[in-house]
Every structure is written in C-alpha cells, then in structure tokens.
Amino acid sequence: MKTIIQKVNPEYFEDSELEAASRILQTGGLVAFPTETVYGLGGNALLPRAAQRIYAAKGRPSDNPLIVHIAEMDHLFDLAEEVSDKALALAETFWPGPLTMIFPKKESVPASTTGGLRTVAVRMPNHPIAAALIRQSGVYIAAPSANLSGRPSPTKAEHVIEDLEGRIELILDGGRTGIGIESTIVDMSGDMPVILRPGFYTKIMLEGVIGRVSVDPAVLLTEPKEDITAKAPGMKYRHYAPKGQLTVVEGDMERVVAKINALTEEHQSRQEKAVVIATEESRQFYISEHVYSIGSRKTEGSIAAGLYDILRLMDHIGAEFIYIESFSEDTLGSAIMNRLLKAAGYHRIQV
Ligand code: TXA
Numbered sequence: 001m002k003t004i005i006q007k008v009n010p011e012y013f014e015d016s017e018l019e020a021a022s023r024i025l026q027t028g029g030l031v032a033f034p035t036e037t038v039y040g041l042g043g044n045a046l047l048p049r050a051a052q053r054i055y056a057a058k059g060r061p062s063d064n065p066l067i068v069h070i071a072e073m074d075h076l077f078d079l080a081e082e083v084s085d086k087a088l089a090l091a092e093t094f095w096p097g098p099l100t101m102i103f104p105k106k107e108s109v110p111a112s113t114t115g116g117l118r119t120v121a122v123r124m125p126n127h128p129i130a131a132a133l134i135r136q137s138g139v140y141i142a143a144p145s146a147n148l149s150g151r152p153s154p155t156k157a158e159h160v161i162e163d164l165e166g167r168i169e170l171i172l173d174g175g176r177t178g179i180g181i182e183s184t185i186v187d188m189s190g191d192m193p194v195i196l197r198p199g200f201y202t203k204i205m206l207e208g209v210i211g212r213v214s215v216d217p218a219v220l221l222t223e224p225k226e227d228i229t230a231k232a233p234g235m236k237y238r239h240y241a242p243k244g245q246l247t248v249v250e251g252d253m254e255r256v257v258a259k260i261n262a263l264t265e266e267h268q269s270r271q272e273k274a275v276v277i278a279t280e281e282s283r284q285f286y287i288s289e290h291v292y293s294i295g296s297r298k299t300e301g302s303i304a305a306g307l308y309d310i311l312r313l314m315d316h317i318g319a320e321f322i323y324i325e326s327f328s329e330d331t332l333g334s335a336i337m338n339r340l341l342k343a344a345g346y347h348r349i350q351v
C-alpha cells in the first residue's frame with residue numbers, strides 16, 4: 001500500500017486539507033493524525049473492520065482496547081451507557097485535553113474496538129487537527145498511539161513514517177506533539193475512580209475536582225509482579241523499549257554520575273557501545289563519548305516532550321547499553337518514571 005504523507009499546519013489550515021483523510025476514515029481506512037499527546041492511528045470506531053485493520057497495522061494483540069476520540073460532549077452519550085456526575089465534572093474541567101475516561105459501553109460500540117471488554121475508553125483531544133478531523137469526517141475515531149506495538153509512541157510524523165509507512169492510507173504531518181506522553185486514563189465505570197495510566201493530569205489535579213481517586217496497583221510497581229495485572233490491558237505489555245538494554249539509575253546526582261561513569265568504563269573495556277541520557281544539569285560530568293541531554297530538570301514538560309524521541313534515537317545510533325537518570329515522582333515525574341521503568345523492563349540500579 002502506498003501511504004500518502006500530507007503536511008498540515010496546525011495553526012492554520014483549510015477544511016479542504018482534511019478532505020482526503022475524512023473520506024478514508026468514512027470508508028473504513030486508516031489515517032494517522034497528531035494529538036496534543038502523541039500521534040494516533042485512527043479508524044472508524046463503529047466499524048469492526050476498521051478496528052481489525054488497526055490491530056493488524058500495529059501488530060497489536062486484539063485484546064488491547066482502543067481509545068475512541070470525540071469532538072463534542074454530546075458524542076460521549078452515543079458511546080457511554082452511563083456517565084456519572086464525577087465523570088461529567090472531569091470532562092467539563094479537562095476536556096478537550098489529555099484525559100481518557102472508561103465507561104460502560106453502549107451496544108453500538110463493537111467488541112473489536114474495546115478488545116472484547118464491556119467498557120469503552122473515550123477522550124476529547126485538544127489539538128486543532130484532531131478536532132477538525134473528527135468533526136469533518138463525522139466519524140468517532142478509534143485511535144491507539146501510531147507506533148508499531150512495543151515501540152515508543154510517536155511524537156513526530158517521522159516516527160509514524162518509520163513504523164507505519166506502507167501499512168496505512170494516510171499520515172497527517174502536523175509537526176511535533178506538545179505533551180509527548182499519552183493521556184491520563186481514569187476508569188469511571190465503578191464506584192471509585194481509578195487511575196490506570198498516569199499522564200499530564202495528575203492524581204492531585206483530578207482529586208481537586210472530584211475528591212478521592214485511587215491508583216491501579218500495577219501503575220505503582222517498580223518491578224513486575226506475577227499476581228498484579230494491569231487493568232488497562234495495554235499496560236501489561238513490554239512497551240516503549242529501545243533495542244539496547246535501558247537501565248534507570250536512581251539516587252543522589254553525584255553517586256548516579258559516579259556509578260554510570262564506572263559502568264561506562266567497563267563497557268568501554270569490552271568494546272560495547274554505552275550511551276548516557278543525561279539532563280542539562282548533569283551532562284558535563286559524564287565521561288562517556290555518547291552523552292545526550294533530554295532537557296532541564298527545571299522544565300519537566302520538556303523532558304516528557306522529548307522522551308520518546310530520544311528512546312527512538314537510541315536505536316538509530318545502535319546503543320547497546322543505555323543509562324538514564326531517574327526523575328522525582330511528583331507532577332509529571334510519575335508519568336515519566338512509569339514510562340521509563342516500562343521501557344527499561346524495570347531494569348534499575350539504586351545507588
Ligand atoms: O494520549 C493518548 O491516549 C493517545 C492518543 C492517540 O490519544 N492514545 C493512546 O492509545 O495512548 P493506546 O491505545 O496506545 O493506549 C490506550 C490504553 C491501552 O493501555 C489500553 O489497554 C487502555 O488504554 N484501554 C483502552 N480501553 C480500555 C478499557 N475499556 N478498559 C481499560 N483500559 C483500556
């Protein structure tokens with residue numbers, strides 16, 4: 001299949017620029033598009049055939065449900081059987097935005113979209129191209145992140161091209177996505193709201209609106225445990241992982257630097273390519289020839305925004321061993337650490 005790659009300026013575009021993409025969605029085809037978090041791989045959420053194609057294009061297990069993207073509040077009631085007052089309050093506060101909520105699903109949502117579950121995940125993205133595409137096509141867009149299963153989510157059209165060219169009809173290139181890690185997922189289908197995946201909106205921000213929110217125990221794991229399975233099926237798979245062995249090194253900066261430098265020497269003596277992912281604050285202290293800065297600790301947002309890009313870069317430069325510093329668990333830090341530990345297969349060293 002020949003994939004059309006179409007540039008669209010998110011700050012200024014005409015309806016006509018989304019015509020081809022809309023037609024593809026209406027007829028059951030697949031379009032990758034930017035959102036404020038990561039690029040999505042979109043198909044018509046109400047067509048079982050489209051969902052099956054999404055799973056095939058990503059190489060994704062079909063028990064891993066898709067998020068349905070909407071552009072108006074009214075759309076929610078076409079998909080969700082029951083919407084609690086708390087869910088409405090969250091929607092009013094955080095939509096459009098990087099928040100996904102899980103609801104009991106309406107009959108009309110096919111089982112293939114929800115991975116066989118009786119619940120459906122819904123999100124209203126805050127990105128002009130995503131919103132316009134949903135409105136113009138008149139399609140509720142089922143979209144997982146637009147990467148091959150297991151790879152880091154795409155934050156640039158180049159990442160989508162790398163993974164999905166030849167597998168889907170069209171890629172809308174709207175430049176870099178702003179946030180860079182996927183939406184916060186909250187299960188609103190039971191009595192107690194439960195965070196299934198941390199993201200830009202934190203527990204504290206959600207609790208500020210609706211009171212107590214709990215966190216799925218699988219999210220808090222710092223090592224895999226046989227008896228704890230993630231409630232979001234996608235969170236149980238190895239994910240975001242570069243080909244080289246990624247290790248998170250935790251502790252005071254001085255000790256972390258010393259440990260990574262000692263490991264670098266060992267790798268060098270074995271002719272192995274060891275790479276350090278540092279921060280602006282620490283980069284100058286590493287002895288490795290291969291040091292990349294992910295950004296400043298003062299702006300956690302920029303670290304989240306650049307994380308997947310740098311993990312993909314590790315494959316391009318053939319990194320065999322990758323060491324990265326850890327990040328504090330407050331605000332965005334918990335989402336960053338959640339993704340990093342998964343990417344590292346929970347490989348970490350405490351010093
Ligand atoms: O920011 C985002 O959420 C991006 C953009 C494209 O919107 N999408 C995204 O989709 O990250 P995906 O498919 O890569 O991740 C969706 C996660 C998976 O872990 C999946 O298992 C979970 O949401 N999920 C979807 N429906 C669910 C449901 N009904 N119950 C529990 N978890 C669900």
Ligand code: MG
Nearest residue numbers: 144145153234
């Ligand atoms: Mg994903």
